[in-house]
Amino acid sequence: MATRQTRALARTMMAPAVVLLLLWMIVPLGMTIYFSFQNYNLLNPAMQSFAGWFNYEFFVTDPAFVQSMVNTLLLVGGVLAITVIGGTLIALLLDQPMFGQGIVRILVISPFFVMPPVAALIWKNMLMHPGYGIFAHIARFFGISPIDWFAQVPLFAVILIVAWQWLPFATLILLTAMQSLSEEQLEASEMDGANAFNRFFYIILPHLARAITVVVLIQTIFLLAIFAEILVTTNGGPGYNSTNLTFLVYRTALLNYDIGGGSAGGVIAVILANIVAIFLMRAVGKNLDT
Amino acid sequence: MGSITLDHVNKAFGDVQVIPDISLDIKDGEFVVFVGPSGCGKSTLLRLIAGLEDTTGGTIKLDGADMTNAPPAKRGLAMVFQSYALYPHMSVRDNIAFPLKMANTPKDVIAQKVDYAARTLNLNDYLDRRPRALSGGQRQRVAIGRAIVREPKAFLFDEPLSNLDAALRVNMRLEITELHQQLKTTMIYVTHDQVEAMTMADRIVVLNAGKVEQFGTPLELYRKPANRFVAGFIGSPKMNFIDGQDAARYDAHSIGVRPEHFQLSRESGTFTGKVAVAEQLGADTFLHVNVERLGLITVRTGGDETFENGETVHLTPDPQRIYRFSADGTALSHGQA
């Protein structure tokens, strides 16, 4: 968009979409903020009244709040670590010429097509079930007593499930980026005496920086809002061990019928998401420039 | 030291035999140019020497040591790619230092060598820039800098100047030649530009369809081409070839006469034709003369005389410089008619 005229034209053309998106965002956000300042419980809907900061105080002083914040960050961080590292390694493998490449690639991508509750149920019943799950069978085969994943390490179990779902996404983006690396650069580094290890760290990884940034930013947005996997596996428990912020909001609003408290939690979740976003853009966003 | 010996090297990609059988002996310190038409296997041959491709058969020796199966890093050769292949996320300084860093050279030695290379190649002002912020010629120099800091046994260049404009190409040509005189390291230089080949090389390898047509000094190739292909490839404008009864007069299947070896006259000569196009370059004039039976013949003449289009001229080939070829294209006895 070089000239002033094309820029003006572009603005005019974009305006309807921008306005629509703005309304789309503003209306629910406005209503959430409104309800967060109301005493509004579905058990007693007629008692609606202005609550001031009470809902926020109530939500923040909930003993589960701090834990759910920590859980949220652990969940996001854990899944990001597994998907980025695992995705890079799988992409490296897939980038090698091999027999049945097309099939292998489709297989690797397929978890992404499984909807979250289904994936979580498969993991819960087929893989991680302490009685008849595959992991339990393997553990017994080696003579170890099987882990009761959702009782002993609930958050880690959820992280594994979510990472499994997002691994294909990371792999796909990183693989595309890897394929755009010019062959000559690798050959040049080979001539320059770089071994496979150095080629990865000095040539391939810097080339992937931008793609990794994209993966991190996009995944973070979705991972902050993980819900279904928790609902069908641990239900946030035991205790609050696998409750993240989204799940806490759900508990407050829908299990306790407290719309006001839930809304306050929602607003806090939005603020937290924005803090994470700003922090991320600071940390990795510079990779997107130029 | 950097002698390179190829012994019956061949290379096939699947069923396609790209290089059927090549034996070459490149001496230490020599500047050898591989020249040939596009797709003849120049790059492939260079990559075989570099170790970036595996040979299908034959042996490659560097300084007498068999390196046929050695990985590129072990061969001690440096390569400059056509696309420069600089590392985009590293500064010019880091690009040049990369091979040294990979060899675990001490930091102060790296700094010293990078500094020396930068001075040799006039890169001092750009050391902290990224390759993206450099012009084509500067990038080329960085690529060369990255090659020279390693003090390799030999340099391999794959059409390093083909992305540059004409003026810069002439400049860089000189710089590379100077660099060779200064370093006295073996260089193999791939190009499809025969002017580059003629001006830079100690010896030229003319390749055609994966075969060595001739290996010799530029003047040998010009004066005594081994066959019709070399005769047509070396020299600009191209040699004129004459077949049929006119060649039979010289006891050959075909004869070749370079544009500069015709006597041009307005009165009389062996061949008579009309000027179709006169290309005036100032110092020279190239006349494309339409000669009956022979078609267009290119003639080079001084720039002072002017010729009209359609003017009738007479051409006489210099009898000492008629090249005679047999039916399969090999040269018969040189020079004489």
Ligand SMILES: Nc1ncnc2c1ncn2[C@@H]1O[C@H](COP(=O)(O)OP(=O)(O)OP(=O)(O)O)[C@@H](O)[C@H]1O
């Ligand atoms: N990886 C490959 N697989 C199959 N064929 C190949 C491969 N690389 C090169 N070739 C073929 O080998 C032949 C020689 O290629 P090469 O790149 O050596 O040509 P070149 O002489 O360098 O040409 P140019 O002057 O255009 O660069 C070509 O016909 C090409 O199609």
Ligand SMILES: [Mg+2]
């Ligand atoms: Mg080539």
